[in-house]
Amino acid sequence: MSQQEKVPSVSDELKAFVGRPMRRQVSDPVTDSDIRRWAIAVYWPEKPPRIFWDKEYAETTRFRSIVAPEEFNPFAWPINPGETLLTDNDLEPAIKRMGIGMNILNGGGGNTYFERIRPDDVIRAETILDEVYTRPGRLGTMLFLIRKTTWVNQEEKKVRESRNIGIKY
Amino acid sequence: MTTNADLYYEDVELGQAIPSFTRSPNLMEWNRYAAVNDEFVYIHMDVDKAQAAGMKDVFGMGNLRLAYLHNMLRNWIGITGDIKRVDVQHRSLNFKNEKLICKATVTKKYVEGAENLVDLELEVQNPEGKNATPGTATVALPTRI
Numbered sequence: 596m597s598q599q600e601k602v603p604s605v606s607d608e609l610k611a612f613v614g615r616p617m618r619r620q621v622s623d624p625v626t627d628s629d630i631r632r633w634a635i636a637v638y639w640p641e642k643p644p645r646i647f648w649d650k651e652y653a654e655t656t657r658f659r660s661i662v663a664p665e666e667f668n669p670f671a672w673p674i675n676p677g678e679t680l681l682t683d684n685d686l687e688p689a690i691k692r693m694g695i696g697m698n699i700l701n702g703g704g705g706n707t708y709f710e711r712i713r714p715d716d717v718i719r720a721e722t723i724l725d726e727v728y729t730r731p732g733r734l735g736t737m738l739f740l741i742r743k744t745t746w747v748n749q750e751e752k753k754v755r756e757s758r759n760i761g762i763k764y
Numbered sequence: 765m766t767t768n769a770d771l772y773y774e775d776v777e778l779g780q781a782i783p784s785f786t787r788s789p790n791l792m793e794w795n796r797y798a799a800v801n802d803e804f805v806y807i808h809m810d811v812d813k814a815q816a817a818g819m820k821d822v823f824g825m826g827n828l829r830l831a832y833l834h835n836m837l838r839n840w841i842g843i844t845g846d847i848k849r850v851d852v853q854h855r856s857l858n859f860k861n862e863k864l865i866c867k868a869t870v871t872k873k874y875v876e877g878a879e880n881l882v883d884l885e886l887e888v889q890n891p892e893g894k895n896a897t898p899g900t901a902t903v904a905l906p907t908r909i
Contacts, residue, residue: 629800636796637831646843656843665847666827666834671802698817701826703897705851734818760853 602729602736609689612681612724617742620677622669622718629671630663630714637664663712670720681724686740695729695738695763702739702760709753717749725758738763770842773880773905778870782884785836785866789824789858797828819857826854829864829888829897836866837884837901845905848881852899858890865889868901879904 627650634643645652646662653661663669670677687697712718726741740761746754787793798804803825806813814822830852837847858864865888872883881904888897 633800636793636800637828638835639793639796644838644843664831664834664838666831666850668801671800701854703826703830703851703853703899705849705899707849708847758851 602731603693603695605727605729605738606689606693609686609693609727612686612689613727614723614725615681616721616723617681618677618679618720618722620670620673620720621675622716622720623673623675625663625669625712625714625716625718627661627714629669630661630667630712633667634664637666658711658713660713665708665711666706667712669712669716669718677720686724690738690763693729693736693738695736696734698734698764700762700764702762704741704757704759706758707756709755710748712748712754716754718746718754719748720744720746732762732764734764736764769844769906771840771845771905773873773882773907774909776870776873776882776905778873780870782836782840782868782870785832785839786863787832788861788863789828790860791822793828794822794824797825797831801825801827803827821859823857823859826852826897829854829858829866832864832866833868833886833888833897833899833901836868837903840868841903841905845903847901848879848904849902850886850899851901852886852897854897856890856894856896858896862891864896871900880907881905 631648634647647664650661722742722744725743728739730737742759744757748754794808807817808822808825811822833850867887867889868884870882871885874881881902884901886899886901887895890896
């Protein structure tokens with residue numbers, strides 16, 4: 596019997612959630628402080644590149660302004676957390692009935708980048724549950740939940756497409 | 765054509781290893797990252813909670829390792845290049861003060877539309893010499909032509 600045959604397949608109950616929108620968010624306007632702090636944190640303890648914090652320098656570049664690091668998250672610290680249409684709690688009963696645990700790991704993912712994020716940008720995002728599958732793991736059966744998120748800015752220009760892998764075990 | 769670029773498409777060779785990016789993060793880095801990403805999760809902060817989840821200790825965020833890979837790519841391509849895509853998987857954890865070496869190797873060069881693209885294979889090498897975060901990336905570079 597193969598390794599995959601030893602783990603439960605995804606139930607029809609959980610498969611029914613695939614393709615459904617999970618969340619819609621609109622960011623607060625991005626500030627140059629948000630960008631500077633992010634850059635400081637990810638380059639710590641070195642000083643980050645000037646494009647992320649030096650306005651005068653940034654205006655001389657092809658960007659003509661400060662831009663955020665590509666992996667920057669404009670949705671951190673929201674006052675309005677957005678519209679939640681489907682939560683992990685909604686999925687939990689189906690996951691539990693499959694015999695999967697409730698511990699969670701970040702399995703990684705990917706980003707495809709388009710327009711850069713600049714100060715004053717407002718970003719709109721929609722997340723859907725794109726895919727679910729199981730794999731055997733060191734700690735038992737692992738359930739992979741793939742979320743796909745699309746970001747656009749206030750000019751309706753695409754900023755990013757993301758794919759995030761959450762693992763339940 | 766671009767003049768005064770940090771890195772030109774023509775100067776990249778297949779199989780080339782780009783300059784690495786190294787960090788040995790602990791709570792100093794993790795707390796700062798948690799603060800900007802609003803990522804306050806007990807398994808990164810509380811050893812009891814981490815052990816209850818089956819881990820030996822608190823461990824670093826996968827998102828921060830992703831940021832380190834972006835730093836490596838940005839350092840290489842400079843202000844005149846663009847990161848187009850980064851895909852990773854987190855295969856193992858990093859614990860406090862473990863040295864992480866971000867590495868990348870050029871796997872492909874090609875022109876698509878108006879863009880001169882370079883694909884790379886990514887690695888975050890952990891102290892055991894294993895790749896904790898395998899992945900791939902694509903960057904766009906200016907050309908001298």
